[in-house]
Amino acid sequence: MQAKYLICVILPFFLLQCKPSDNAIIPKFSTGLVNICGKVKNYKKSVNSEQVKIAVNDLATNEQHIFESKIIDEKFSIDITLDHPQEFFFYYGNELLKMFAAPGDTLKMELEYADFFDDKKNYPNIVFSKDASGVNNILVDYLPKFHTAFFNKNDAENRKKYALSFYENSRLETMEKQLDFLSNYIKENKLKNNTFKKWAENTIRYNAGKDVLSKALLSKKEIHTYDVGKLLSEINLNDNFAIITAAYDYFLQYYQMFVLESKSENNKGITKLLGSDQLSTGVDNIVEKTTGLAREISLSKYYYDHIGKGQNPFPESLMQSFGSLVTNPIYKNKIQEKYKVLYQEGEVQLDGDIVINNVTNSVEKILPYLLKRHKGKVVYMDIWATWCQPCLKEMVIYPKLHKQLGEDIQYIFLATDSPPSLWYKKIKKLKLKGEHYLLTKDQYLELQHKFYIDGIPHYALVNKQGKIVDDMAPRPSIHEGKSINPKLLESIKPLL
DSSP: OEEEEEEEEOOOTTTSOBOTTOOBOOOOOOOEEEEEEEEEETOOOOTTOSEEEEEEEOTTTOOEEEEEEEOBTTEEEEEEEESSSEEEEEEETTEEEEEEEOTTOEEEEEEEGGGGTOTTOSSOOEEEOGGGHHHHHHHHHHHHHHHHHHOOTTHHHHHHHSOHHHHHHHHHHHHHHHHHHHHHHHHHTTOOOHHHHHHHHHHHHHHHHHHHHHHHHHOTTTTTTOOTHHHHHHSOTTOTTGGGOHHHHHHHHHHHHHHHHSOOSOOOSHHHHHOSOHHHHHHHHHHHHOOHHHHHHHHHHHHHHHTTOSSSOOOHHHHHHHHHHOOOHHHHHHHHHHHHHHHSSEEEEETTTEEEEEOTTTOSOHHHHHHHHTTTSEEEEEEEOTTOHHHHHHHTTHHHHHHHHGGGEEEEEEEOSOOHHHHHHHHHHHTOOEEEEEOOHHHHHHHHHHHTOSSSSEEEEEOTTSOEEETTOOOSEETTTTEEOHHHHHHHGGGO
16 A cells, blocks of 8 residues: 555644634543545445555554444545544545544545546645645645655664664754755745745654664663753653654654663662562653653553453553553543453443443453343343454444344354453444453353354353343354344244
């Protein structure tokens, strides 16, 4: 797939406003929906042409959320969730385009089908709604010129070839040339859009920082003696406009890895309170070597990555420290939600009628518990695992099942032999409405014996009286998730 350097920007009045003096207001955190919709002119049905995709990086969790929309009558529409103004990625055909929006935006566009399926075309011709045209017109002109002036296909090779100090000096010199290019471009075009300037300048600086830190991490012999001070004198860890650039996210990922590779210079923080274990030492290093926004994002990434990782529960005492270290309510909610889902007893309600039920450690026999709990409803059980590709392919059909069968069916998803963190991630990604349980080994053996399971996925059907009517029920789809399995509908409808 060929990446194009086109960015579409809509800046809502209340989140990223430019004053008459052209000093842009600091972007704020405010979670909300963004609608991306449009028309594909002269659309033709072909491979990769039937849907568009949006990928959104989550600063707090290091995850990338994927949203999709099928093209129907040449039109598409996707709702995505953003926590603040930021870049995201638009995939269609052979192209990957960068776009930019903020919570509350509606981004409308018209695409020409041939532009996305003809490799001879340099940049797709996109017509945006009037509200988006100002900044977009600048970017459509600027980014191809910048890419042409500074594209270096040998940079990755040079990163491996040269010594760290030489590469750092060379990369920072290139960064200065890029900033000069940006400054001249602004002057020549008499641009007064401060938002464009902030985005472009930060993108240049954070990309340079990412490249240097990438080289430092490759240099095992030099990393513990490398002085990051020179780099940080050129790159502000806490620029107020950092969050509007994807480059800041990638830079912080590398900076966090660098910080965790380095040694803490004191023992005054979390380590002293909780003991010198690897997790608390990592927290200490981040607290010691970061400040402000960069600290909050890095800690959120670190906690989110380690909650549910490995066999041992995440320390409750370390989780309690998170509340005092991180103040951003959006970040706190995301980290605390994951912790509750994986470790706290009882039900946790996620978005979209998704319920995580953490009772498996307190319920000796899982099947009698489930039958009693859902008596009065038809129950469809799906026994699966995060590593089971046939299981995952079947699951894409569930939104259609919900739409066709309504609310009279209770879907229960019983995962086995799955890492807790990955289990949670799959549930959120697939948006599986219903109740979710992560089975213990004994509970899976119980179901295996009762349902004669010789492999997964495996399905079972229970009537409203709480009796198992089919311990080898039909799978939900045919053709790997493309259509609802008619045999399943035949089995369920008499039970309703």
